[in-house]
Amino acid sequence: MLDSLFSVGLDLLAFVFPISLAASNIVFFPLAALWLFGARWTFSRWPPLWGRPEKLFLIFLGVSLLSALLGIDPMHSLREIKNKDLYLIITVVLVALVRDREKQKRLLRFFMAAGVLTAVWGLIQYAVGVNQSDKSGGFFFYLPPALVHWPRPVLDKLSLLDGRAMGTRGHPLAYAECLLFNWAFALCFLLSSRGREWLKWLLYTALIGAALLVSQSRGPWIAAGIIFVLALILSESRRKGLLLGVGVVFLMVFAAVPTLRHRVMSISDPSHHSNSERLHMWHAGWVLWNTHPLFGIGPGDVKQVSAGFQDAEERVWGTWGHLHSIYVNFLAERGLLGLFAFLIFVGALFREIGQAFRTTSGDSWRSAVLLACLLGMVGFLVGGLTEASYNTAVVIMTFYFVVGIALSLTRHSQAPGV
Numbered sequence: 001m002l003d004s005l006f007s008v009g010l011d012l013l014a015f016v017f018p019i020s021l022a023a024s025n026i027v028f029f030p031l032a033a034l035w036l037f038g039a040r041w042t043f044s045r046w047p048p049l050w051g052r053p054e055k056l057f058l059i060f061l062g063v064s065l066l067s068a069l070l071g072i073d074p075m076h077s078l079r080e081i082k083n084k085d086l087y088l089i090i091t092v093v094l095v096a097l098v099r100d101r102e103k104q105k106r107l108l109r110f111f112m113a114a115g116v117l118t119a120v121w122g123l124i125q126y127a128v129g130v131n132q133s134d135k136s137g138g139f140f141f142y143l144p145p146a147l148v149h150w151p152r153p154v155l156d157k158l159s160l161l162d163g164r165a166m167g168t169r170g171h172p173l174a175y176a177e178c179l180l181f182n183w184a185f186a187l188c189f190l191l192s193s194r195g196r197e198w199l200k201w202l203l204y205t206a207l208i209g210a211a212l213l214v215s216q217s218r219g220p221w222i223a224a225g226i227i228f229v230l231a232l233i234l235s236e237s238r239r240k241g242l243l244l245g246v247g248v249v250f251l252m253v254f255a256a257v258p259t260l261r262h263r264v265m266s267i268s269d270p271s272h273h274s275n276s277e278r279l280h281m282w283h284a285g286w287v288l289w290n291t292h293p294l295f296g297i298g299p300g301d302v303k304q305v306s307a308g309f310q311d312a313e314e315r316v317w318g319t320w321g322h323l324h325s326i327y328v329n330f331l332a333e334r335g336l337l338g339l340f341a342f343l344i345f346v347g348a349l350f351r352e353i354g355q356a357f358r359t360t361s362g363d364s365w366r367s368a369v370l371l372a373c374l375l376g377m378v379g380f381l382v383g384g385l386t387e388a389s390y391n392t393a394v395v396i397m398t399f400y401f402v403v404g405i406a407l408s409l410t411r412h413s414q415a416p417g418v
Helices: 002-016 021-037 039-045 052-070 074-097 101-128 151-156 174-192 199-215 218-234 240-256 258-268 273-291 302-309 326-358 364-383 393-411
Strands: 138-144
Touching: 002 021, 002 039, 002 074, 002 101, 002 138, 002 218, 002 273, 002 364, 002 393, 021 039, 021 240, 021 393, 039 302, 052 074, 052 326, 101 151, 101 174, 138 393, 174 199, 174 364, 199 218, 199 240, 218 240, 218 258, 218 273, 218 364, 240 258, 273 302, 302 326, 326 364, 326 393, 364 393
Parallel strands: none
Antiparallel strands: none
């Protein structure tokens, strides 16, 4: 009974992760609660496996709790820790419950299928052309005449946000940052494909890449490019030439489409509005870190003090909830010790998964999955230079899901084909 319940729950979870935050919470937390609170029965069959990364995470969590207690608003910070840091339980549950090759493959199939559905939905949004100023209830920049009388909830689902596709997410950045994990898997499966499978993975790669393009999210674009280059360098596949061709096609699209070309050129323009605001945010983070160098002002407390750093134009859109960088945000909110503890934790993840990847031979599927997980983590960290990805629930949940799949592979090793 429990076996079937966990199996169905995990399948559903893998499918809804790329699609809906609300559905992910509805599926995951009852599943986790059943495993945790039924420990008397569940732990005997699916015991938790605590590796070095999880132990180092506890140090990070301890530093974060000290940061909260010593910060400017302890209760707010403790709620922030509960709402963000404890998502590591996703990884812990997956490592405990996912113990055989068939389950790992099935979960990835569901995850990849849902990922391509969200990519296609973003492309539909771009093709339909409804464009408004907010994710729902904003004013329309453009509304096709044929859709004028359509219900507003339907138009909201079809709408671009200021010209940018957001798929089933609430913002184009969250959409693109989650797609980066699917992008990494697409590239690695394309490189490791056999026979005519490459056609399927070529199409998948094209759809995910196109969805990333229409999100017009510059940080994820840079991260996707780095993932692409690393996939070429680290793979020994004969399909490198095919992947290079894919890269050339995407570069041609960037060059041919004025909107995309101008968006790329804006990356290095310090006068561009979003660039100048980011620079202002990072300066504010530097000031905050200097006032609280070891433990920061407290997790989530940038929102409590940011109004004092904003100019009149920036305050129109509300106070800053974060500082548009994982690293600056950690320094400001959790101090040098918090950032250091987080990087040590992530380094331990890289070490365990990287060692498993380097020692895998004769198992192309396992190698592809482990490399994709590593590249997805790289994308998360590179995107985090200019985006506060850790503060976005859908992104950090996807990160821990992918990490959970990788660790279940490293800790439940099986022979190829089992």
